[in-house]
Amino acid sequence: MGDFFTVASLVFVVGSGIRxxxxxxxxxxxxxxxxxxxxxxxxxxxVMLLGAFGAYWTIYETQSPVLGVFVGLGVGLVMGVVYAxxxxxxxxxxxxxxxxIFLFGLGISDxxxxxxxxxxxxxxxxxxxHVPLLSDIPKVGEMFFQxxxxxxxxxxxxxxxxxxxxxxxxxxNVRAVGxxxxxxxxxxxxxxxxxxxxxxxxxxxxxxxxxxxxIELGIFQQNLTNGQGFIAIxxxxxxxxxxxxxxxxxxxxxxxxxxxxxxKTLGLVSGAASSLTAMAPxxxxxxxxxxxxxxxxxxAALTRPFERGH
Amino acid sequence: xxxxxxxRLARVAGPQLAGLLVPVAAVLAAFLIGAVMxxxxxxNPLEGYWALLEGAFGDVDALADTALxxxxxxxxxxxxxxxxxxxxxxxxxxxQMIAGAIVSTLVALGFPDLPxxxxxxxxxxxxxxxxxxxxxxxxxxxxxxxxxxxxxxxMLNIVxxxxxxxxxxxxxxxxxxxxxxxxxQTERLSENSDLxxxxxxxxxxxxxxxxxxxxxxAYVLLWRTALGYRLRAVGHSAAAARYAGMPVKRTIVxxxxxxxxxxxxxxxxxxxxxxxxxxxxxxxxxxxxxxxxFNGIVTALFGGLHPLWTIPSSFFxxxxxxxxxxxxxxxxxxxxxxxxxxxxxVVFVVSSDRLRRVVGESLAQGRRIRSGxxxxx
Numbered sequence: 058m059g060d061f062f063t064v065a066s067l068v069f070v071v072g073s074g075i076r077x078x079x080x081x082x083x084x085x086x087x088x089x090x091x092x093x094x095x096x097x098x099x100x101x102x103x104v105m106l107l108g109a110f111g112a113y114w115t116i117y118e119t120q121s122p123v124l125g126v127f128v129g130l131g132v133g134l135v136m137g138v139v140y141a142x143x144x145x146x147x148x149x150x151x152x153x154x155x156x157x158i159f160l161f162g163l164g165i166s167d168x169x170x171x172x173x174x175x176x177x178x179x180x181x182x183x184x185x186x187h188v189p190l191l192s193d194i195p196k197v198g199e200m201f202f203q204x205x206x207x208x209x210x211x212x213x214x215x216x217x218x219x220x221x222x223x224x225x226x227x228x229x230n231v232r233a234v235g236x237x238x239x240x241x242x243x244x245x246x247x248x249x250x251x252x253x254x255x256x257x258x259x260x261x262x263x264x265x266x267x268x269x270x271x272i273e274l275g276i277f278q279q280n281l282t283n284g285q286g287f288i289a290i291x292x293x294x295x296x297x298x299x300x301x302x303x304x305x306x307x308x309x310x311x312x313x314x315x316x317x318x319x320x321k322t323l324g325l326v327s328g329a330a331s332s333l334t335a336m337a338p339x340x341x342x343x344x345x346x347x348x349x350x351x352x353x354x355x356x357a358a359l360t361r362p363f364e365r366g367h
Numbered sequence: 368x369x370x371x372x373x374x375r376l377a378r379v380a381g382p383q384l385a386g387l388l389v390p391v392a393a394v395l396a397a398f399l400i401g402a403v404m405x406x407x408x409x410x411n412p413l414e415g416y417w418a419l420l421e422g423a424f425g426d427v428d429a430l431a432d433t434a435l436x437x438x439x440x441x442x443x444x445x446x447x448x449x450x451x452x453x454x455x456x457x458x459x460x461x462x463q464m465i466a467g468a469i470v471s472t473l474v475a476l477g478f479p480d481l482p483x484x485x486x487x488x489x490x491x492x493x494x495x496x497x498x499x500x501x502x503x504x505x506x507x508x509x510x511x512x513x514x515x516x517x518x519x520x521x522m523l524n525i526v527x528x529x530x531x532x533x534x535x536x537x538x539x540x541x542x543x544x545x546x547x548x549x550x551x552q553t554e555r556l557s558e559n560s561d562l563x564x565x566x567x568x569x570x571x572x573x574x575x576x577x578x579x580x581x582x583x584x585a586y587v588l589l590w591r592t593a594l595g596y597r598l599r600a601v602g603h604s605a606a607a608a609r610y611a612g613m614p615v616k617r618t619i620v621x622x623x624x625x626x627x628x629x630x631x632x633x634x635x636x637x638x639x640x641x642x643x644x645x646x647x648x649x650x651x652x653x654x655x656x657x658x659x660x661f662n663g664i665v666t667a668l669f670g671g672l673h674p675l676w677t678i679p680s681s682f683f684x685x686x687x688x689x690x691x692x693x694x695x696x697x698x699x700x701x702x703x704x705x706x707x708x709x710x711x712x713v714v715f716v717v718s719s720d721r722l723r724r725v726v727g728e729s730l731a732q733g734r735r736i737r738s739g740x741x742x743x744x
Contacts, residue, residue, distance in 0.1 A: 099458070099517065103710070147718040152456045152517055156664055157713030163658070164707025165404075171701040172408055279703070280653055287521045294518055329537035336529035339522040343508070346522075350513040 061325055064196065070315045071200040076273060078304075078311025079211045080105070080266040080282075084289035085296070085303040086211075086218050087262030092293055093222060094255040095235040095358035096144060099155025101263045102286025103162020104136045108267030110166040113277035114173060116180040125180075126207070126268050133264020136162075137257040145252050148362035159286070167279045179275045183207065207269045212304070214262075219300040231255055235356035238363040248363045263289075288338075295345045297353045306345075310338045390669045390680075393715035397708045410698040419705075422693020423686030431569030435640070437685025439464070439633040439656070441578045443663025444670060444677040445585045446502075446629030451672050452589060453622035454602040459505060459520025460630045460660030461652040462527035463498040467631020468638045468655070469531060470497030472553060472646045475639070476539060479557035486559040490639055491577065491632060498631015499624045501527060506623030510616035516623065524660075528652045535648045552647040562640045574636040581629060585674035588625070598622050633659060657688075658706065665709045668716045684709065 060066070084101050091098050111132040112125035119125075140158060143149045183205045192202035222228040233241040234251045242248050263286065270285070271277045288310060296302025317334045320326045326334065402412035423433050443460045450457035457463075471493035478486060505519035532551065534540075541554040562572040589595040597618045600608040609615045637655070638646045648655055666684050670677035687709070691702035 097517075143714055143718050149714070149717040152458075153664065153668070154714050154717045156458065156661060157710045157717065160658070160661060160665070160710030160713065161707050162710070164703045164705065164710060167703035168404075168701045168707060171703065172699075280651065283651055284521075284525060288525070291518050291522055294515065327537065329533050329540075332529045332532035332536065335532075336526045339525040339529075343514070343519055343522045343526075346514045346518055347508065347512045350515070355515075 061320060061323055066319060066323070068196050068199050070312065070319050072203070073318070074308065074312035074315035075201065076204060076208060076311070077314045078307040079208050079273070080270045080285055081289050081292060081307035081310050082211045082304055083214070083266035083269060084263045084286055085292040085307055086214055086300055087259035087266070088290050089293045089296070089298055089300060089303050090218060090222070090231070090262075091255045091259035092359055093235045093298055093356055094231045094252050095238065095356055095361060095363070096252050096256055096259070097151045097155065097290075097360045098140060098158075098256070098259055098263075099152055099287075099290065100136070100140060100158025100162065101155075101259075101266075101289055102282050102284060103159035103166075104133055104260050104263040105267035105270065105282045105286045106162040106166040106280070107136060108132045108264030109271035109281050110170055110267075110277055111264070112268035113180060113271040114169070116272065117174060117178060120181060122181065122183050122272055125272060126265065129264045129268025130261050131264070133261040133267075134257060136264065137260030140260060141253045141256045144362065145249050145256065148364065151360045151362075163280060166277075166281075170277055170279065174277070177276045177278050180272070182272045182275055205273060207272065211269070215300045215304045222300070227251075227254075232356075234363075235358055238358050238361075242363070242365060252363075288342075291342050291346075294349060294355070295342050297349055298356065306342070309341065313338045389719045390671070390712075390716060393712050393719060394669075396715050397711035400711060401704055401708045404704065405698065405700050408700055410700045415694045415698040415700055418697030419687065419690035419694040421690075423690030427567070428569055429689070431567070431571040433682065433686040433689045434571055434575050435685075436689045437666075437681040437683075438574050438578050438640070439637055439659035440663050440666045440685050440688075441677060441681035442581060442629050442633035442636070443659050444666035444681050445578075445582055445674045446498075446626040446633075447664050447667035448670070448672045448674050448677060449585060449589065449598065449629070450622050450626035451667065452602050453598040453619065454605070455506070455509070455619060455622045455626070456517050457502070457505075457520055457623060457626045457630075458517050458661075459501065459523050459627070460633075460663050461656050461658075462520065462524035462660070463501040463627040463630035464634035464637070464656050464660050465524075465527040465531050465652060466501035466627075467494035467496075467498035467634035468646055469527075469534060469634075470494065470500075470631070471635035472539065472556065472638055475556045475560040476553070479559065481559060483559040483561075483563075486557065487562060487573075487639070490560050491635055494632045494635025495628045496631070498634065499628035501631065502623040502625070502627015503620055506620035506627075509623070510619045524652060531648050531652075531655065532650055535646065539646075541645070550647070551650070552643075552645045554645070556639070556644050556646070558644075560639050561644055562636065570642075572640045574640045577632070577636070579678060581632065582674040582678050585625075585629070589674065594618070594621060630660060630663070633663075662688075662706075662709055665713050668713060 084105060088098060088101055108129040112129035115128040116122055116125040143154050144151050185203050186206050188202035192198040230246045230251050234248050238248045292303050292306035295306040317331045321331050405412040405415050423429055471490040474490050474493035501523060505516045505523060508514040508519050509516045535551040539553050541552055544550045562574050565571045597613050600613060601615050601618045605615050666681040667677055670680035687705050691705040695702045
């Protein structure tokens with residue numbers, strides 16, 4: 058039985074919370090871009106699984122984490138093309154087709170894992186990169202500046218995505234297409250092209266999120282994500298479609314998970330009670346959804362396929 | 368029977384011939400892709416699919432096991448029909464199944480000594496109630512707080528899984544396991560709550576009759592009651608329904624409540640129809656439900672969102688799930704392939720609406736051009 062409220066323990070929780078938040082953050086940022094353009098992608102979890110397996114298998118075969126990351130990105134991109142054809146080209150119902158993508162990813166990643174690898178064999182990841190100088194700051198360095206390079210990339214994407222959405226012409230088009238596709242179309246913005254681009258970005262980031270998950274854990278197994286992709290979608294609503302908000306939600310989920318793990322390690326809570334704690338982020342998200350739905354509007358054209366003259 | 372029969376006949380006889388063919392074509396297309404995958408993995412697809420069909424439908428025992436597998440798919444599928452008909456996207460089947468399992472298990476643990484004729488119906492009602500509660504919650508959140516039901520149901524899935532894990536690891540954990548094995552499961556539940564087996568010497572139990580009866584009831588609900596009319600009217604156009612004076616909000620809550628009740632019943636049947644007669648968790652929702660909460664969406668779509676057509680549809684997909692094990696043994700392709708192909712079926716069915724229109728339009732255009740009309744005319 059240890060004490061949770063020691064400096065060392067809290068520093069550890071913050072550090073691992075940030076690490077655990079990374080896949081949520083990457084997938085959530087991608088989903089936010091897509092939703093700002095009016096596209097809901099419920100298939101994130103399936104794409105993450107495929108990306109996670111792609112990265113795992115690549116590293117398993119080649120021992121190269123860098124190559125693994127690129128395969129994760131590539132798998133996401135390919136799934137993005139598929140989803141763009143389905144939702145932009147064929148204008149299918151987004152909520153349901155996303156579930157199809159999820160089942161596809163769930164089954165196929167499991168199939169390939171069983172067939173090509175079989176037993177969970179640990180792979181080599183990136184190792185932690187200590188940021189020069191900053192990582193030497195006592196406590197703070199340990200919490201924020203001694204992570205895998207993938208963690209820094211994910212958090213660096215927060216301002217990048219915010220800039221893209223709020224300060225560029227492309228971002229303006231994305232928001233216009235998400236709010237009023239007919240008006241955007243009449244001004245000469247190609248709704249199909251903008252949405253295809255955001256879908257490709259969203260799925261590529263989901264593939265990366267999966268890659269980060271398997272690389273950081275060093276393993277793959279059936280249903281590795283265990284619903285993390287679905288949580289990432291909810292985080293977009295939680296964060297009111299803003300990258301910083303998504304980051305806040307991702308950190309909340311990451312920190313709560315890390316806290317529960319630490320409590321278990323220290324023997325402060327039983328396994329049973331830790332299940333109760335693990336539901337806290339989901340309950341908080343529901344409450345946040347209630348508040349947000351009253352105060353912030355979602356992109357007006359979310360889930361609506363666009364057709365000229367309708 | 369009138370409306371749907373007319374609808375179906377019109378499809379077969381009329382210009383919308385493609386309407387009936389879509390689900391079939393979707394499955395064929397998915398299995399074609401599956402065959403390519405099998406070839407890529409070095410297996411013989413014909414041999415694999417033959418083993419699958421034989422394993423699923425080959426003899427009486429196989430048919431009974433297929434029926435067992437299709438039971439949760441049917442009940443969830445019925446629930447999905449009800450929700451989707453009201454344009455409510457219920458992604459919470461998994462959580463509602465768990466909620467139904469929890470309440471029904473509590474009933475069995477609370478009244479283990481009730482005679483079987485009372486306890487069996489009571490645990491099934493427990494399942495209905497648990498699922499209904501877990502469906503009514505996102506329904507009320509959608510109707511009265513404007514919370515998107517897709518998100519709230521996903522979150523409630525997570526809450527239900529953790530609630531299940533908590534209960535099975537402490538309050539209702541098997542006392543023996545608590546001391547020794549630490550397996551998160553209940554004790555063997557009262558024998559009076561076992562679902563009676565059907566005659567014939569198979570493992571098939573009355574759950575299948577309950578599920579089929581529910582499909583009939585759901586059909587009556589949707590097409591023969593005022594509430595069902597309102598559900599479909601709201602699904603067609605909430606604004607028009609409101610203009611016609613219908614209580615749209617209450618109707619949305621009702622849709623998710625009934626939908627959840629069906630899923631909850633599926634959860635109860637999984638527990639009391641199981642071989643071990645225990646409620647067991649491996650920590651994930653898939654471990655308990657076998658993804659039926661999601662796969663029920665597949666069977667409902669394949670059945671054209673019609674409860675009665677969802678019966679053969681569920682039987683077919685249950686067969687695929689069960690036969691997949693035989694396929695795995697025959698050609699060493701993991702059964703997970705079928706989960707992936709189910710996903711493709713969903714994608715193809717929902718994409719086909721547009722595809723059908725595009726094809727139909729170009730055919731019509733071709734006819735006009737041939738008959739000398741202008742395209743614009």
